Amino acid sequence: MKILNVDQIRSLDQSTIQHEPIAPINLMERAALSFVDWFADRFKSKHPIKIFCGLGNNGGDGLAIARLLLERTYPIDVYVVRYAPRESDDFMHNHRRLKLVTENIHYIESATDIPTIRHNEIVLDAILGSGLSRPTEGIVKTTIEAINRAPATVIAVDIASGLYTDQPNKPGDVIVEPDYTVSFQLPKLAFVLPKNGPFVGEWHLLDIQLHKRFIDQAPTSYYYTQPKEARLLLHKRDRFSNKGTFGHALLLVGSYGKIGAAILAARACLRSGVGLLTVQVPQCGYIPLQTIVPEAMCRPDRNEHVLSGTSQLDDVPDPTDYSTIGLGPGIGKAPETLAMMKTLLPMLKKPIVVDADALNLLSENRELLVYLPKNSILTPHPKEFERLTKKWDNDYEKLDLLREFTRKYGVVVVLKGAYSAVATPEGDIHFNSTGNPGLSTGGTGDVLTGILTALLAQGYDSVEAAVLGVFTHGLAGDVVARKRGPIGMVASDVIDALSWE
Numbered sequence: 001m002k003i004l005n006v007d008q009i010r011s012l013d014q015s016t017i018q019h020e021p022i023a024p025i026n027l028m029e030r031a032a033l034s035f036v037d038w039f040a041d042r043f044k045s046k047h048p049i050k051i052f053c054g055l056g057n058n059g060g061d062g063l064a065i066a067r068l069l070l071e072r073t074y075p076i077d078v079y080v081v082r083y084a085p086r087e088s089d090d091f092m093h094n095h096r097r098l099k100l101v102t103e104n105i106h107y108i109e110s111a112t113d114i115p116t117i118r119h120n121e122i123v124l125d126a127i128l129g130s131g132l133s134r135p136t137e138g139i140v141k142t143t144i145e146a147i148n149r150a151p152a153t154v155i156a157v158d159i160a161s162g163l164y165t166d167q168p169n170k171p172g173d174v175i176v177e178p179d180y181t182v183s184f185q186l187p188k189l190a191f192v193l194p195k196n197g198p199f200v201g202e203w204h205l206l207d208i209q210l211h212k213r214f215i216d217q218a219p220t221s222y223y224y225t226q227p228k229e230a231r232l233l234l235h236k237r238d239r240f241s242n243k244g245t246f247g248h249a250l251l252l253v254g255s256y257g258k259i260g261a262a263i264l265a266a267r268a269c270l271r272s273g274v275g276l277l278t279v280q281v282p283q284c285g286y287i288p289l290q291t292i293v294p295e296a297m298c299r300p301d302r303n304e305h306v307l308s309g310t311s312q313l314d315d316v317p318d319p320t321d322y323s324t325i326g327l328g329p330g331i332g333k334a335p336e337t338l339a340m341m342k343t344l345l346p347m348l349k350k351p352i353v354v355d356a357d358a359l360n361l362l363s364e365n366r367e368l369l370v371y372l373p374k375n376s377i378l379t380p381h382p383k384e385f386e387r388l389t390k391k392w393d394n395d396y397e398k399l400d401l402l403r404e405f406t407r408k409y410g411v412v413v414v415l416k417g418a419y420s421a422v423a424t425p426e427g428d429i430h431f432n433s434t435g436n437p438g439l440s441t442g443g444t445g446d447v448l449t450g451i452l453t454a455l456l457a458q459g460y461d462s463v464e465a466a467v468l469g470v471f472t473h474g475l476a477g478d479v480v481a482r483k484r485g486p487i488g489m490v491a492s493d494v495i496d497a498l499s500w501e
C-alpha cells in the first residue's frame with residue numbers, strides 16, 4: 001500500500017471529485033459516514049461525545065460526523081474553535097445542516113469557553129487535519145492542551161490536530177495526543193514514525209473509495225506492507241523440488257556465552273524453508289548445536305570461544321559452497337572475529353545477511369563496508385544504525401540517512417522497531433505492518449537473521465526477502481501475543497509460530 005504526501009493526498013481528493021465524479025460535500029459526507037460506522041461498531045454505549053471542530057474541512061468532517069451520530073441517538077455537543085475569521089465552504093454547509101437539527105453547538109473564542117471534559121466522555125478531535133501549515137498557537141493551542149489533560153477517550157479525525165502529515169514537528173509543538181486516529185484510505189507517513197507514537201495512538205484506515213487509478217499512478221518512495229501484498233511475495237513450492245532447490249545457507253554465529261543466539265538463528269532458518277543449513281560456531285557451541293538443532297550441519301571453529309572463521313575441517317569457509325551467509329548473531333567483537341570478517345568479506349560475491357555485532361564491527365571498521373556484496377541485507381536496530389551513520393535529530397532525518405546509506409553501499413537495510421523500515425538501494429522505504437512490543441526481547445533479532453538468511457538461500461530477491469521476512473517475523477509475534485500476551489513472549493515462541501502460507 002502506498003503512503004502519499006500531503007500534496008498528493010489533496011490531489012487524490014480532487015481527482016476523485018473530478019473522475020467519479022462526486023461533489024466535494026458528498027465526499028465529505030462519505031468520509032463522515034464511514035467514520036460513524038467505525039465508531040458505532042466500537043463504542044456501543046452512549047457516553048457523552050464532545051466534538052471539537054476547526055474551521056476547515058477537518059472541522060467540516062467533525063460537523064458531518066456530529067449530525068450522523070445524532071441520527072444514531074448518540075448524545076453530542078459540538079465545540080467550534082473560532083481561531084480565524086473564515087470557514088471553508090464545506091464547513092459552512094455542514095454548519096448550516098447541523099444547526100437545523102441541534103442546539104448543542106458551542107463556540108470557543110477564549111479559554112473560558114472550553115468545557116470541562118470528564119472521564120466517561122469521548123472527545124473527537126476535528127480541529128485541524130492535513131491542512132496544518134504552522135504550529136498551533138492561541139486558542140487552538142489552549143484547546144488542545146485542555147483535551148490532552150482530559151481523562152476522556154480521544155479520537156482524532158484523519159490526523160491529530162497539530163501533527164504534520166509528512167514533515168517533522170518541532171519539540172514543544174502542541175499536538176493532540178489521541179487514543180485512536182481514524183484516517184481515510186491511505187496511511188500517512190506520520191503514523192509510522194516512532195517519535196509520533198503519542199500523537200497517533202492506535203490508527204485505523206477507512207476505505208472511502210478514493211480514485212484508484214490516481215493512487216496506482218502516484219509516484220512515491222514510501223510503502224506500507226499489507227498482508228495480501230506480503231502473501232504475493234511468497235514463492236510457491238514445486239511438487240518435484242528437492243532440498244537442493246532451496247539452497248544451502250551458512251550461518252556464522254555465536255560465541256562463548258551466546259550460543260543461544262546461534263541456536264535461535266539456526267532454528268529460525270530451518271523453519272523458514274532453507275534446503276540445507278551449515279552453522280559455524282566456536283567449539284564450545286558444537287555439542288549444544290548438534291543436540292538442539294539436529295537438522296543443521298555443524299562446522300566447528302578452530303577457536304574454542306569465538307569465531308575465527310577457520311575450522312578443523314578446512315580453512316575459512318568457501319563462499320561458493322553456499323547460496324548465502326548469515327553473519328552476526330552472538331558473535332561478539334573479538335579480534336579473531338574481526339580478522340575473519342576482513343578475510344571473508346572481500347571473497348563474497350552474493351548478497352548476505354549482516355546483523356548484531358557484525359554490524360558493530362563494521363561501524364568500528366567502516367573501510368569494510370565497501371566489501372559488502374551488493375543487495376546484502378543489514379538488520380540494525382536504531383542504536384546500531386546510529387553507529388553505522390550518525391545521530392539524527394528527528395525521524396525524517398533518520399529516513400534521509402537510511403536512503404543515503406542504502407544508495408551509497410547498494411544494500412538493503414532493515415531498521416528494526418515498531419513498523420520496521422526496509423530501505424532499498426533505490427531509496428524506497430517499506431514500513432512493516434505486523435509486530436508488537438512483545439518482540440522487544442532478547443533473541444528475536446537472531447530469529448529474524450535466520451529467517452532472512454533462509455529466504456536469500458531460496459533465491460528470493462533481497463528486497464522481497466526483507467519485506468516478506470520482516471512481515472512474517474512480526475506476524476508470528478502477533479500470533480504469540482494473542483495467545484499469551486506480549487509480556488511473556490520469548491524468541492523461541494516466535495520460531496514456533498512462524499507460518500509460511
Ligand SMILES: NC(=O)C1=CN([C@@H]2O[C@H](COP(=O)(O)OP(=O)(O)OC[C@H]3O[C@@H](n4cnc5c(N)ncnc54)[C@H](O)[C@@H]3O)[C@@H](O)[C@H]2O)[C@@H](O)CC1
Pocket residue numbers: 013014024027028031054055056057058059061083088127128129130131132133134135136137140157158159184
Ligand atoms: N478534500 C476532501 O475531499 C476531503 C477532505 N477531508 C478532510 O479535510 C481535511 C483537510 O482540510 P483542509 O485542507 O481544509 O485543512 P484543515 O481542516 O486541516 O485546516 C484548515 C485550515 O486551517 C489553517 N491552518 C493551518 N495550520 C493552522 C494552525 N496551526 N492554526 C490555525 N489554522 C491553521 C489552514 O489555512 C488550513 O487550510 C482532511 O484532514 C480531512 O479531515 C475529508 O473530508 C475527506 C475528503
Ligand SMILES: [K+]
Pocket residue numbers: 058125126127128129156157158159160161
Ligand atoms: K484532527
